[in-house]
Amino acid sequence: GAGVSQSPSNKVTEKGKDVELRCDPISGHTALYWYRQSLGQGLEFLIYFQGNSAPDKSGLPSDRFSAERTGGSVSTLTIQRTQQEDSAVYLCASSFAGTGAPRTEAFFGQGTRLTVV
Amino acid sequence: KNQVEQSPQSLIILEGKNCTLQCNYTVSPFSNLRWYKQDTGRGPVSLTIMTFSENTKSNGRYTATLDADTKQSSLHITASQLSDSASYICVVNPNQAGTALIFGKGTTLSVSS
Numbered sequence A: 001g002a003g004v005s006q007s008p009s010n011k012v013t014e015k016g017k018d019v020e021l022r023c024d025p026i027s028g029h030t031a032l033y034w035y036r037q038s039l040g041q042g043l044e045f046l047i048y049f050q051g052n053s054a055p056d057k058s059g060l061p062s063d064r065f066s067a068e069r070t071g072g073s074v075s076t077l078t079i080q081r082t083q084q085e086d087s088a089v090y091l092c093a094s095s096f097a098g099t100g101a102p103r104t105e106a107f108f109g110q111g112t113r114l115t116v117v
Numbered sequence B: 001k002n003q004v005e006q007s008p009q010s011l012i013i014l015e016g017k018n019c020t021l022q023c024n025y026t027v028s029p030f031s032n033l034r035w036y037k038q039d040t041g042r043g044p045v046s047l048t049i050m051t052f053s054e055n056t057k058s059n060g061r062y063t064a065t066l067d068a069d070t071k072q073s074s075l076h077i078t079a080s081q082l083s084d085s086a087s088y089i090c091v092v093n094p095n096q097a098g099t100a101l102i103f104g105k106g107t108t109l110s111v112s113s
Helices: none
Strands: A005-007 A010-013 A019-024 A031-037 A044-050 A053-056 A065-069 A075-079 A088-095 A112-116 B004-007 B010-014 B019-025 B030-038 B045-051 B056-059 B062-067 B072-077 B086-094 B107-112
Touching (some): A010 A019, A031 A075, A044 A065, B004 B086, B019 B107, B030 B072, B045 B056, B045 B072
Parallel strands (some): A010 A112
Antiparallel strands (some): A005 A019, A031 A044, A065 A075, A088 A112, B056 B062, B086 B107
16 A cells, blocks of 8 residues: 555544454565554554564563564554553554665554543 | 663744754664654654764754764754644664664654744
């Protein structure tokens, strides 16, 4: 696609339910990132994919959070047994190569606004 | 440990004034550094990029500087406008394949009339 696409754009869920957030990166981008942004806060790194593998998942806040990427393309971020503190905007970004490429630019999606009630 | 620190965390200025945002990093080896602008409710968008050999880069009223020796970058905004109100994020690209881009937490700028 023309840009990074995230779905849904908004999600309201009840505490304790599971949610799945989807990210469609730009075609050909091998690197994919998930970030979380709480109200008025900066970006919080969650996980980084290079192809289908995740060399850095150090930012996942708990074992309720998991992510996968298939076919080197679409990624899903799953939050199990959601809590109110999970409410945030979840941003996905993709780039060529990840690093080493001199002009690597990360392109961001519009984000998924998750509200846990 | 590779880190990117930005300051201040937030800033309020009057329309028409100038301001400077700071980014310090400990990433090594280093490939390039980008500044992103994030408008409210939208994803971040790249403003400027500098490789280790570049000292300054301008994009309209935005001027970024880089000192690779001290590992510091700044983003200077001239004659601020209300539309400059946003978060500004510094992102460092390590020169190491398979290593993630390193994002700062951003500076939130509010321009008031």
